Every structure is written in C-alpha cells, then in structure tokens.
Amino acid sequence: MxxxxxxAVYVLIATEWVHRVAAALGGAVLMLLIGATDAEHAFFSEDAGIDWNVIFLLLGMMLIVAVLKRTGVFEFIAVWAARRARGRPYRLMVLLVVATGFLSAWLDNVTTVLLIAPVTILVCRRLGVPAVPYLIAEVMACNIGGAATLIGDPPNIMIGSRADLSFNDFLVHMTPIVVVLMIILVLMCRVMFRTSFHYDPERAESLMELDPKAEIKDKRLLLISGVVIVAVMVCFVLHTWLHMEPSVVAMSGGLLLLAVSRLSPGxxxxxxxxxxxxxxxGLFVMVGGMVQTGIIGDLGELAAEATGGNLETTAMALVFGSVVPSAIIDNIPFVASVSPIVSEIVASAGGAGEAEMLWWSFxxxxxxxxxxxxxxxSANVVVIGIADREGHHISFWQFSKYGLIVTAVTVSVAGAYVWLRYFALA
Structure with missing residues (x-):
C-alpha cells in the first residue's frame, strides 16, 4: 500500500494533474492513515520522518534572502552580470553557471540557489531572454558543484559523518571529477539551450549604459546584511568544529537579520x-513511510547481494544503481537509508583503504x-518554487528532458573516473 x-503521488506530480504541494501533502496523510508510518516517526524520527534540519535551513536562508532583496543588491548584481557578459546570452549563462558551481561547493546547494535564482530572473528580464533555461542550467551546476566538498551537498554531509571522511578527503577524491563535469555541463548547455540564446543589440547597448551602483536602495541594510551573510557562511564552513547544525546557523542568521533590519516582519x-x-x-513523510516499511532498505540489500562482494562490481553498482532511487525519492532520504548498508559492505571488504572508494562511488x-x-x-524543489512565484513555470517533464540527459552523461563520466582511478590505474 x-x-x-x-x-500515485509521483504520477500526480509528474503529470501535474494536481498541484505538487497538494499531491505531496495528500500522500503524507495517506501514509499516516494506512499505518505505513505514525506521528512519532513522521515528526520525530531522524531516519524516517520530516528532516527539520532541512526545513529550518531553508526557512532561515529564505528569511535572509527576503531581507536582502529589499536592499537592491540583486538588481545591482543583475546589471553587473549583464554588463560583464556584454549582453551575450550564452556568455551570461556560462558566467552564472560557473559562479553557481563554485558557490555551491562552499555553501550548501540550497543556499546557493536561494541567492542566485532571484538574480537570474532579474538579469534575464533585463536582457529579454527566457529565465527558465538559465534556472535549469544553474540548479544542475549547483548539484554538480555541491558534490565537490563535504559541505556542498547534504548527502555528502551524511556520508562524511557515517564514513568519518574529512573535508580534505572530499577535496582530493571528489573535486577533480567535479571540475571535469562542470566543463562538460557548460558545453552541453550550449547545445541544449541553443534556441534560447537570442541576442538583442539594442537591449545590450542600453544595459551597458546602466550604472550598477544606482540600483542599491538601502546601503545601511546592505551593510548589515553583508555582515550577517559572511558570518553565516563562515559558520557553515566551520559547523563541524563549532558543533552547530547548518539549520541552527541559518535560522540564527535569518532571525538576527530580521530583528535588526527595521522591516515589518509581516x-x-x-x-x-x-x-x-x-x-x-509532505515528501519527507511519504519517503519515511517507505523507509519505515523496509522497502528502501530491502532494495539496498538486494543491490548489495547482487554484487557478490566484488569491489569493482560494487563500485559500479553504487555509481549507477544510486541514480534511479535518488531521482525518484530525493537523494537525501535515499542516502540516509542506504548509507548503513554501504558501511557494512565497506567493513566486510576490509574497512578503510581500498574499500573506501566505495563511498566516493556512492x-x-x-x-x-x-x-x-x-x-x-532539495535545490531543484527550491528553484521550481522560486520560478513559480515569479511567473516562470517549470514542469516536471520540461526539467526532466534536460535533467535525464545531463544525469546520464555526468554519471557515465563519473563511472569511468571511478574505474580509471581506483581500478585501472591503481
């Protein structure tokens, strides 16, 4: 059941017969009614319930962005970026994609898209080009760039905690392939979104005459916001040493900025x-029902048994076998559910050393x-929400027709990287 x-909920979300929020919340209610989960697990379980750290991380950063947008800094960056790209649409996409990928390696990917997406919508509006291709390209860069470091993507944080992997471990093993994948993404964007790159010389000329500094509306609030954001970013990077969850950092920053901004909280x-x-x-409760009934765990164990203990086969299974479940149920709960199984496989294969590369594959x-x-x-969901709010609807299939291609290419390259680095050239 x-x-x-x-x-059923997945079909409703994919077909958009029902609004995705109504579908997810309705699915959560049904999971509770059929007994797949209960209130205790749905609201209080770390493994099979709502991940409040993610919810409050989002809420805190949304508060920061809501205050920051009133300073005019997004308009400033939009004009600066358009001038830097000289009004050329593809050049602008490259600039935004590279910036997003770099930022997402040092911030979590949700924070990155919360900061970048509003700027993107504004600059596209100024240039008269469709914002949707830029938003899709950016969120893909965010997911790829976030894989580079321990703090860049929530699944990495969970994997690092489970496997006792350091920040430097991720830099050594993940960053090299991420750089290659970012270059591939930039080249793919030139082909995938080629029909959207319409250059308007008149708009470009008018933008070159604008002064970015004139877009700043409240210098005092911008200064305060800058101090708070820098403090939040530093705490994000140091959160493991400070023993503070990123959600606590984000909420503290958001509430502090709201308090000193002199703006109406309402x-x-x-x-x-x-x-x-x-x-x-709603999504967390639904996935929690799948975890609680043992479905996800059983699938992971079946995958582990199918490899027969061979390290090379197991590594390839983790790279390619993680794609479908991660794409369907969100990679955060998937990693939370399957990482204990990977831990057991690594331990049975001798623990650290050669078997450690299974974590990088995963x-x-x-x-x-x-x-x-x-x-x-998570970053995808946030961008879709921001786009909808600004009148730029991105459907399930519109995203997936690009996303599936990018995923197929990048995962294939990642699989080749794992095979070459840890087997062929080891």
Whole structure:
C-alpha cells in the first residue's frame, strides 16, 4: 500500500494533474492513515520522518534572502552580470553557471540557489531572454558543484559523518571529477539551450549604459546584511568544529537579520516560499513511510547481494544503481537509508583503504542523480518554487528532458573516473 501511495503521488506530480504541494501533502496523510508510518516517526524520527534540519535551513536562508532583496543588491548584481557578459546570452549563462558551481561547493546547494535564482530572473528580464533555461542550467551546476566538498551537498554531509571522511578527503577524491563535469555541463548547455540564446543589440547597448551602483536602495541594510551573510557562511564552513547544525546557523542568521533590519516582519515573511516548505514536509513523510516499511532498505540489500562482494562490481553498482532511487525519492532520504548498508559492505571488504572508494562511488551516484527530476534534489524543489512565484513555470517533464540527459552523461563520466582511478590505474 505504501508503494501504491508513493507511485500515485509521483504520477500526480509528474503529470501535474494536481498541484505538487497538494499531491505531496495528500500522500503524507495517506501514509499516516494506512499505518505505513505514525506521528512519532513522521515528526520525530531522524531516519524516517520530516528532516527539520532541512526545513529550518531553508526557512532561515529564505528569511535572509527576503531581507536582502529589499536592499537592491540583486538588481545591482543583475546589471553587473549583464554588463560583464556584454549582453551575450550564452556568455551570461556560462558566467552564472560557473559562479553557481563554485558557490555551491562552499555553501550548501540550497543556499546557493536561494541567492542566485532571484538574480537570474532579474538579469534575464533585463536582457529579454527566457529565465527558465538559465534556472535549469544553474540548479544542475549547483548539484554538480555541491558534490565537490563535504559541505556542498547534504548527502555528502551524511556520508562524511557515517564514513568519518574529512573535508580534505572530499577535496582530493571528489573535486577533480567535479571540475571535469562542470566543463562538460557548460558545453552541453550550449547545445541544449541553443534556441534560447537570442541576442538583442539594442537591449545590450542600453544595459551597458546602466550604472550598477544606482540600483542599491538601502546601503545601511546592505551593510548589515553583508555582515550577517559572511558570518553565516563562515559558520557553515566551520559547523563541524563549532558543533552547530547548518539549520541552527541559518535560522540564527535569518532571525538576527530580521530583528535588526527595521522591516515589518509581516511583510518579510510573505516572501518565504511556504509552499516549498510544505512540499518538503509532505515528501519527507511519504519517503519515511517507505523507509519505515523496509522497502528502501530491502532494495539496498538486494543491490548489495547482487554484487557478490566484488569491489569493482560494487563500485559500479553504487555509481549507477544510486541514480534511479535518488531521482525518484530525493537523494537525501535515499542516502540516509542506504548509507548503513554501504558501511557494512565497506567493513566486510576490509574497512578503510581500498574499500573506501566505495563511498566516493556512492556519493557521486547520489549527488549527480539530483539532476534527473525536479524532486531528486532539495535545490531543484527550491528553484521550481522560486520560478513559480515569479511567473516562470517549470514542469516536471520540461526539467526532466534536460535533467535525464545531463544525469546520464555526468554519471557515465563519473563511472569511468571511478574505474580509471581506483581500478585501472591503481
């Protein structure tokens, strides 16, 4: 019954017969009614319930962005970026994609898209080009770039904690292939979105005459916001040493900025993406039902048994086998559910050393699968919500027709990287 509920909700989200928020919340209610999960697990379980760390991380960053947008800094960056790209649409996409990939390696990917997406919509509006291709390209860059470091993507944080892997471990093993994948993405964007690159000389000329500094509306608030954001970013990077969850950092920063901004709290909270938060809550409860009934764990164990203990086969299974489940149920709960199984496989294969590369295989498969569908990654859901709010609807299939191609290419390259580095050239 849990599988039937989840499948039905997935169909509703994919076909858009029902709004995705209504579908997710309805599915969560049904999971509770059929007994696939209960209130204790849905609301209080770390492994099979709502991930409040993700919810409050999002809420805190949404508050920061809601205050920041009132300073005019997004307009400033939009004009600066358009001038830097000289009004050339593809050059602008490259600039935004590279910036997004770099930022997502040092911030979590949700924070990155919360900051970049509003700028993208504004600059596209100024240039008269469709914003949707740019948003899709950016969120894909975010999911790829976030794979580079321990703190870049929530699945990496969970894998690092489970396997006792350091920040430097991720830099050594993940960053090289991420750089290659970012270059591939930039080249693919030139082909995938070629029909959207319409250059308008008149618009470009008018933008070159604009002064970015004139877009700043409140210098005092911008200065305060800058101090708070820098503090939040530093705490994100140091959160493991500070023993503070990123959600605590984000909420502290958001509430502090709201308190000192002198803005009306009622007006600020109107800009919070409440629909996105509700969608996440419903999705977490549904996936929790799948975890609680043992479905996800059983699938992971079957995959482990199918490899027969061979390291090379297991590594390839983790890279490619993580794609479908991560794309369907969101890579965060998938990693939370399957990482204990991977831990057992690594331990049975001798623990650290040669078997450690199984963690990198698992991380690459789960992270890169985040580009496959709109619900495969937290960043995807956030961007879809921001786009809808600004009148730029991105459908499930519109995203997936690009996402599936990018996922297939990047995962294949990642698989080749794992085979070459840890087997062929080892």
């Amino acid at each position: 849990a599988v039937a509920v989840f499948a 007006n600020v909270v109107k800009d919070v993406e409440w629909e996105t938060l509700a969608f996440f809550a 991380a690459l498969g789960a992270d890169l699968a985040g580009n496959a569908t709109i619900i495969a990654s």
